[in-house]
Amino acid sequence: MDQSFSVDNFKKILSYENRKGRNLEKEFFPAIFDVTKAITEINKKIHTRLLVKTEDDTILAKLNEDKVSKKKLKQELIEKQLSEVSEKLLDPKFKIAILKVETDDKPVYTTKDTAENYFAIKQLQYNVKKSFKVKQANRFAIVNQINSLLKDNFPKIVLRTDVKSFFESIPHDKLLAKINDNPLLSFLSKKLIWKILNDFLVESNVTGKIGIPRGIGVSSYLAELYMRDIDKEISSLKDVTYYARYVDDIIVVFTPTTNQKSPTYEGQVKNIIELDSGLKINQVKTNEIDLVKSNVAQELNFLGYQFQFKDLKFVQIKLTNEKLNKYKSRIIKAIQEFNTQSKFDSKGARRTLIHRLNFLTGNTRLENNKANVLVGIYYTNSLLSEPFDDLITLDRFLSDEVDANITNLDLRRRLKLFSFKKGFEKKKFVNFSSKTKRIKLREILNTL
DSSP states (O other), X not given: OOOOOOHHHHHHHHHHHHHHTOOHHHHHOHHHHHHHHHHHHHHHHHHHHHHHTOSOXXXXXXXXXXXXXXXXXXXXXXXXXHHHHHHHHHSTTOOOOEEEEOOSSSOEEEEOSOHHHHHHHXXXXXXXXXXXXXXXXXXXXHHHHHHHHHHTOOOOEEEEXXXXXXXXXXXXXXXXXXXXXXXXXXXXXXXXXXXXXXXXXXXXXXXXXXOOOTTSHHHHHHHHHHHHHHHHHHHTSTTXXXXXXXXXXXXXXXXXXXXXXXXXXXXXXXXXXXXXXXXXXXGGGOEEEEOSSOOSOEEEEETTEEEEEETTEEEEEEEOHHHHHHHHHHHHHHHHHHHHHTXXXXXXXXXXXXXXXXXXXSEEEOSSOTTOOEEETTTTSTTOOTTOHHHHHHHHHHHHHHHHHOOOHHHHHHHTTOOHHHHHXXXXXXXXXXXXXXXXXXXXXTTO
């Protein structure tokens, strides 16, 4: 396994990200990007010339010659500029500079927008992933597995919990011990991780050496590494028939073999998570439901879904109150920003509001994603079951907000055509242009 921060590895990253749809040439290497555009133009001219089918191939020959020359120049530029990036990373003084970004929830962190930071993080992620054989859980797979398990009406006890301030609670000494014990991870990779953790302490102003920067790509792999032993221990508990964790959200399904439960399943899981780890479970978000002998109505919230049960039987799947309220807050925010912006740009404000409601009530394809992941009211909430009460509630809420805050009658009529329920049932697809996607939709996407 080649873990070097070398030109050859950076070429692989450049090619891989390009296939995913992220143009690193345009972002970091304008000289290379200009040559790529020139090659594209030559290809168009060659294609046109071939369609003409002229006997005189002098021009065609010249175009092909120019193409070969430009491709050679491109490779030379790639070699030169990636060499410069590699040299900066190999400098003993180099560190991946991180920046703190305040949010409505916990602070997130990002790196300074430079080629050396980007390629360092990408190579570091690869090195950690391969050395420790860690991978991030698949949210879609987990919710589908849980859906099947909870619908089978087989007697079980289900525990849902999460780790309180997960990223912010991981102790450096225990994490670094796991990292340093692995002889496969390169020394430079270990050194960069150490620098990131120390930079995080400076940026976050935390007391004590705890926490990893939420939002930095490699942090997710470090968190998975830290939780690996805890995951194994919980999975090995007596009566456990299913265990899954998505970042800090944990769900455990127990199938009791006796009526005796001492200590409680919740207590066993709590002891494993909190014993000598520096972590604490979030008691407010911890819930154990009994589908063995409890006949009261019960509900389980997990990854944005609320699974409801009555008389030990599955009833339906709804949105959690938290997720429902997030949709409502985005509707309010979109209309408020429209009213603010329309005072000085009524046309632009109207266009932005329509884009935002289209985004909320429809479905679209993520940018820069090799898998072409679909997101939206259906694709993000596909497990919802009829009669879709939450979607009807959202439609009524949107209609009420439009009536109360939009004075233009034509715009009011148009906005009332938007429907969460129809967007879900018909899988309404909205193909946003690149220009549209640059409009401030990030705060909406982050809630879905």
